[in-house]
Amino acid sequence: MAVLAYSLGKREINQHFTIKNAKVISLTIVLLLLLFHAASRYHGGGDSCEWLLSRGRYLGENVWQPYGCMMHKYKSIEAKTCLAEKRVAFVGDSRIRQLFYSFLKIIEPERREDGNKHEDISFEDESSSVNVDFLWYPEANNSMKERLISWTHEASVKPDVVILGAATWSIKLHSGSSEALQQYKVNLTAIAVHLERLADQGEVYWVLQDPVNEEVLSDNRKMITNQQLELYNEAAADVLNSSKRSGRSRVKLLAASRQAALETIGQSDDGLHLPESTRNVGAMVLMNSMCNKLLRPIDGSCCQTLPPPNFLQKMAACFFLGSALVFLVLHVLGNNRHRRPVPADVESLEEKKPATAAVPFGPKAPFRALCRMGLIMGYFYLCDRADVFMKEQKFYTHSKFFIPLVYIFVLGVFYSENSKEVRQEVLSLINGMMYNVFVDFQNSNPVQNVSLAQTKLLNREQTDEWKGWMQLVILIYHISGASAFIPVYMHVRVLVAAYLFQTGYGHFSFFWLKGDFGLYRVCQVLFRLNFLVLVLCVVMDRPYQFYYFVPLVTFWFVIIYATLGMWPQILQKKANSSGIWHLGLLAKLLGLLLFICFFAFSQGFFESIFSMWPISNFFELNGSIHEWWFRWKLDRFAVIHGMLFAFIYLVLQKLQVLSEGKGEALFSGRISNLLLFLSVVSFISYSIWASSCNTKTECNEMHPYISVVQILAFILIRNIPGYARSIYSSFFAWFGKISLELFICQYHIWLAADTKGILVLIPGNPSLNLMVSTFIFVCVAHEISLITNDLAQVVIPKDSVALLKRLGAVGLLSLVVLLLARGSQSTPSP
Numbered sequence: 001m002a003v004l005a006y007s008l009g010k011r012e013i014n015q016h017f018t019i020k021n022a023k024v025i026s027l028t029i030v031l032l033l034l035l036f037h038a039a040s041r042y043h044g045g046g047d048s049c050e051w052l053l054s055r056g057r058y059l060g061e062n063v064w065q066p067y068g069c070m071m072h073k074y075k076s077i078e079a080k081t082c083l084a085e086k087r088v089a090f091v092g093d094s095r096i097r098q099l100f101y102s103f104l105k106i107i108e109p110e111r112r113e114d115g116n117k118h119e120d121i122s123f124e125d126e127s128s129s130v131n132v133d134f135l136w137y138p139e140a141n142n143s144m145k146e147r148l149i150s151w152t153h154e155a156s157v158k159p160d161v162v163i164l165g166a167a168t169w170s171i172k173l174h175s176g177s178s179e180a181l182q183q184y185k186v187n188l189t190a191i192a193v194h195l196e197r198l199a200d201q202g203e204v205y206w207v208l209q210d211p212v213n214e215e216v217l218s219d220n221r222k223m224i225t226n227q228q229l230e231l232y233n234e235a236a237a238d239v240l241n242s243s244k245r246s247g248r249s250r251v252k253l254l255a256a257s258r259q260a261a262l263e264t265i266g267q268s269d270d271g272l273h274l275p276e277s278t279r280n281v282g283a284m285v286l287m288n289s290m291c292n293k294l295l296r297p298i299d300g301s302c303c304q305t306l307p308p309p310n311f312l313q314k315m316a317a318c319f320f321l322g323s324a325l326v327f328l329v330l331h332v333l334g335n336n337r338h339r340r341p342v343p344a345d346v347e348s349l350e351e352k353k354p355a356t357a358a359v360p361f362g363p364k365a366p367f368r369a370l371c372r373m374g375l376i377m378g379y380f381y382l383c384d385r386a387d388v389f390m391k392e393q394k395f396y397t398h399s400k401f402f403i404p405l406v407y408i409f410v411l412g413v414f415y416s417e418n419s420k421e422v423r424q425e426v427l428s429l430i431n432g433m434m435y436n437v438f439v440d441f442q443n444s445n446p447v448q449n450v451s452l453a454q455t456k457l458l459n460r461e462q463t464d465e466w467k468g469w470m471q472l473v474i475l476i477y478h479i480s481g482a483s484a485f486i487p488v489y490m491h492v493r494v495l496v497a498a499y500l501f502q503t504g505y506g507h508f509s510f511f512w513l514k515g516d517f518g519l520y521r522v523c524q525v526l527f528r529l530n531f532l533v534l535v536l537c538v539v540m541d542r543p544y545q546f547y548y549f550v551p552l553v554t555f556w557f558v559i560i561y562a563t564l565g566m567w568p569q570i571l572q573k574k575a576n577s578s579g580i581w582h583l584g585l586l587a588k589l590l591g592l593l594l595f596i597c598f599f600a601f602s603q604g605f606f607e608s609i610f611s612m613w614p615i616s617n618f619f620e621l622n623g624s625i626h627e628w629w630f631r632w633k634l635d636r637f638a639v640i641h642g643m644l645f646a647f648i649y650l651v652l653q654k655l656q657v658l659s660e661g662k663g664e665a666l667f668s669g670r671i672s673n674l675l676l677f678l679s680v681v682s683f684i685s686y687s688i689w690a691s692s693c694n695t696k697t698e699c700n701e702m703h704p705y706i707s708v709v710q711i712l713a714f715i716l717i718r719n720i721p722g723y724a725r726s727i728y729s730s731f732f733a734w735f736g737k738i739s740l741e742l743f744i745c746q747y748h749i750w751l752a753a754d755t756k757g758i759l760v761l762i763p764g765n766p767s768l769n770l771m772v773s774t775f776i777f778v779c780v781a782h783e784i785s786l787i788t789n790d791l792a793q794v795v796i797p798k799d800s801v802a803l804l805k806r807l808g809a810v811g812l813l814s815l816v817v818l819l820l821a822r823g824s825q826s827t828p829s830p
Contacts, residue, residue: 023779060397068394072292074287075106076107083290085128088103090163092165092207098274100121101287102282103700106284118136121134137164138166139187148191151198161203161204161208163205188239196250205252206240212224213265214226236253236559257278260282299393314539320378366791380536380748391752391758392760409469423761457725462728464736464737465729493634493707496705497707499739503642504643508560508643511565526554529553546754568584582651585647592643599632606629607629634704635707662726675716682709709750741781741788742781745780761773
């Protein structure tokens with residue numbers, strides 16, 4: 001009865017929430033969000049520079065997050081590049097002098113605050129010809145005005161950037177009198193005229209006054225109250241904004257440092273001057289405002305103007321629009337023949353068979369798929385290449401990583417199922433009530449999917465489950481910025497190695513058992529792996545290597561295919577006739593191992609091979625193959641580990657050494673207990689080692705050799721007990737079926753700025769934003785997996801002659817594109 005009630009509860013949930021309903025809801029949400037962001041930018045202002053300078057909040061204690069955009073953390077070399085041959089002037093009192101020093105430390109981190117108080121200070125970097133000056137003008141009066149007037153007349157010494165502000169001395173010298181405030185307004189009005197002239201050919205920033213900690217102010221500063229400072233800020237904003245309202249103001253108000261100081265002024269030593277961390281916020285805000293539009297850092301979206309679409313992006317838009325037009329014409333003509341086939345698993349020896357004979361695709365089907373893909377690519381572009389949605393920085397805390405981790409594992413347990421063999425018995429008891437939302441997601445018949453026993457080691461459902469929970473952990477790792485925490489980083493590295501381990505295991509098993517080295521299957525695998533990434537390379541204007549996991553898996557598939565397909569082809573049937581063939585296969589694996597070791601210890605040779613044209617077009621990132629070398633070397637043994645494990649397992653299975661029946665332990669009781677004990681010890685030992693690493697470099701050197709320890713430990717813990725093999729989590733398994741799409745889609749529609757930040761669909765509410773963006777992201781990933789399957793049936797024909805013709809056409813087209821790209825790169829700029 002408990003099983004019945006549990007199943008009824010899940011059925012009640014799943015009846016009202018199907019993937020079709022989910023996608024309709026997500027599309028509606030996207031349209032509403034587009035309207036919301038368009039309206040808010042039109043009515044409330046959509047200038048990210050203004051957001052940077054005026055609004056923000058702290059993430060933790062020291063990380064400042066501007067409203068709606070990302071702030072790049074500039075290094076010395078970047079600052080010098082941006083400010084080369086420029087003159088920057090800070091004009092004001094001691095608070096402006098603090099800001100001046102924080103700004104200097106970005107350019108020259110070792111700079112000390114050794115200037116005399118109440119005096120001018122100069123700085124020059126000879127290597128870049130950067131000049132930064134502080135000019136002591138504590139009041140907004142005639143002296144300050146005369147200095148500004150001199151700059152408007154003396155073009156040779158005019159600064160390119162002026163940062164100024166003053167008020168505390170006016171309050172102090174005049175005891176906060178109302179007359180002093182009125183005079184401040186008059187003086188600032190006169191000064192504003194000259195600020196506007198300077199802003200015609202440069203940048204001018206007026207720094208609003210930061211708050212004070214009135215309790216610790218000295219007696220001679222007690223009249224400087226936050227109320228007085230607020231009045232002076234209002235006066236400055238009123239004067240400078242009046243010019244803006246008249247359409248002629250280009251003077252920018254810096255208010256972000258004031259907002260940051262509201263939270264940190266309590267740390268001030270004297271109640272007036274800000275702590276260093278807060279001053280650094282103001283300096284970095286200024287640097288982003290000046291330099292982002294010039295250097296265009298990917299993680300500095302504030303103050304950046306987006307480039308127009310390039311030629312390939314425009315061609316992609318035309319292609320998708322043309323496909324939509326053809327689809328509409330066919331739809332009007334009434335050509336509605338279409339059936340979505342059931343996709344095969346390209347990394348498993350098993351293939352899901354449709355319940356009925358497949359109906360051939362009609363001409364409308366591929367254009368329908370391309371229309372859907374075009375809409376999705378439009379959403380990708382709006383999220384990460386257009387100035388529509390907001391972006392924010394990542395910030396790691398333990399709670400941001402571990403709380404979602406616990407949450408998804410609770411969901412995984414809730415959706416645990418018996419294996420197909422056991423579930424058949426349950427289905428007969430409750431008359432089909434155990435089917436769930438994930439079966440509905442695949443549009444399959446649950447009763448027809450329970451015919452085969454699935455209690456074997458690493459069965460289909462279990463590997464899907466494994467890929468699913470690993471992918472969810474990796475997603476949480478990316479969005480929480482957990483790479484900053486070395487123990488989490490190292491465990492996620494094991495998960496990536498486990499994906500490659502499964503690649504070796506799955507493809508080896510398929511080739512060993514079925515011996516299908518035909519071109520059709522190879523093209524199917526390559527298409528399914530690469531279709532989404534190749535489209536994104538065009539639409540998002542990113543190199544192939546940017547999506548590093550797909551080149552990695554594709555490379556290793558080709559290596560596995562070449563290793564097992566070359567003469568002599570050794571299959572299970574051949575090996576059964578003579579044991580010598582097992583030694584032949586081991587010799588092949590040994591040759592592959594030597595090949596890997598040779599490349600791993602010959603970086604120069606590796607780089608020379610992959611730097612050759614046209615191979616370099618697939619493996620270079622930012623003109624270098626260093627990223628490819630790093631990714632390849634880090635998990636270089638994972639695939640061969642998977643192949644070797646598959647070989648040993650299949651041989652033991654053939655020899656009937658393993659007990660894989662329902663509820664049976666994999667080995668005899670004593671051996672099973674011993675292996676379980678050793679696996680648990682190995683698993684924990686690796687985690688202890690990973691937690692004790694000092695640096696990522698140190699850990700990464702050992703990772704290729706020992707990551708297999710935790711992978712094998714997990715496999716044995718998961719598979720030795722018979723009851724563990726008899727259950728799986730349908731929640732994780734569903735995500736496992738779209739793990740590749742999830743991994744790739746996160747780059748642009750869940751994360752932002754090419755994974756450097758987080759996409760913000762709903763500003764001001766991080767938790768709600770995460771839920772909404774995740775919901776849309778998962779629906780999109782699932783739809784892309786179906787589109788890929790639809791197009792694979794059309795693009796990759798089973799007829800060998802037709803397939804060869806298409807491959808020839810694709811090869812010729814690729815060669816033309818590569819030659820054009822090479823020609824454009826070699827053509828000198830005018």
